[in-house]
Every structure is written in C-alpha cells, then in structure tokens.
Amino acid sequence: MTDREPARTTTRVPGEADGAVPDGTTVFDDGVPAVANLDPALLAALRRAATDAGVEFRVNGGWRSPDYQRRLRRSAVSRHGSEEEAARWVATPETSPHVSGNAVDVGPAEAQAWLSEHGAAYGLCQIYRNEPWHYELRPEAVEHGCPPRYPDPTHDPRMRR
Template sequence: MKKLAASKGVTLCLNDGKRSRAQQIGLLDTYVEEYGSVAAHDLVLPWQKSAHVKGYAVDVQPAGADRWLQATGGRSGFCRMYDNETWHFEYASAYRTSGCPARQPKPAG
C-alpha cells in the first residue's frame, strides 16, 4: 500500500496498528482521565472489542493519506469504519471484492 500510495504522490504512514490487551486498557484509561468516560468510549473500545487488539486495524497519517486510502473503496482490503475516526481502517480480504461496509457513526463499545 505504501508503494502504491507513493506512486500517486501520497505519503502513507502507519500511526498505530496491533495493540496488546494491556496497551488498549492503558489507552482507554488515559482517555477516560483526559476526556471523561463518555468521550473516551467514543474513541477507544474496551480491549475485548478492539480491532487493534485483534490485529486487523490500523490508524494512518497524515490526513491526505486517510482520504486516499478511503478513496480506494476497499480494493486494498482496508476500509474506514467510523465517521468520527478518519484515520482508522480495518482490513478484511472480502472488502477487495465486496467493497466497504456502511460506516458507523462511532465505535460501539
């Protein structure tokens, strides 16, 4: 994907990928402290529900990269999942042929 993006003049960087259970718990705890429980749960799922912990989610940067990846429409296997997280994409080989599922407003924790 990085090479394809570069061939189109787009810099594609991985900001975050696979997380351990402990990392996800720590991230949620930090967000709860900083933003409160409601806001934190809009952005970070409990470890049991996290696609990052399960190993098929990535967060990309910079902003132009997320727009480019979204425009591939799943042909890469990566789809943007949530309206409130422009940077978050999840992988499934089925997306290559079926396209992306409907985006959700936010993660369902």
C-alpha cells in the same frame, strides 16, 4: 527502604514492545512491533496500497498489547470525563481490533485521503465516521465496496461484548 519509608510504586511507560509507535513509522517498518504484529493479510494490503499510492503511509497506531490498550482507555476516560464518552474513541482491550492486530491508524492526511478514495480496491475500509485514520481489512470490499461506516465505535456490535 526502611519500614518507615512509604512504598514507591513505579508506573511503567508503555514502549515499542507494547505497541507504542515511534514517530515516522511506516507500514514497511518490520522492526516495530505495532507494525510487525499486524495481521499478515492486513499488512500485505497496506503495503500494496502504499506502494501504489506513491504517498507515505505512516502508522500512528497498530497492534497493541492488552495493557497498553487498557492504559489508552483509562486516559480517554480521564480526558473525556466518562466511560461512555471514552467509548466513542478508545475500545477496551477485550474488544479492540488493535489488540488482535486487525486495525491500523494511518497518517498523514494525504494517506487517509488516498485510502478513503482507493482503499476498497485493497480491502482496506474506514470503519468509523469519527475516525478517518482507522482502517480494517474487509476482503469482500474488493468486489463489493466497503460496508457503511458506523458513526463511532459505540454503534459497532463488536464493541458490546
């Protein structure tokens, strides 16, 4: 590069090390950081549920690095047109339970349906009505059932930090 050439910036695409999930990843794929970096209790509950369900539980989103979460948020703002609308779908790195390894996005629809019906027995609860794929561990749900779901993340007090 000479003094006359413009500086080139490279935008690194998030990879598996950042929490990007390869297609077909299941809750049993320990070699994938998005799975391996989940909270151990959450991962154990997911694996027990998946084993009992007889339905493949794929991970569409799990642990994420703060940088990857930041990228997802920026993309959501671009797609939805505002910070306010993006907040209904993607949290900031400071508030996202994915960054701490405390949330998992599960697919396919059969796994979501099974968890919706049976997840509380494992402490696995759907947190948001607009995200049927998003589950978090609530151990008290085993005895008391899952808490009421928030309409979307903007109603969750944890997202207001």
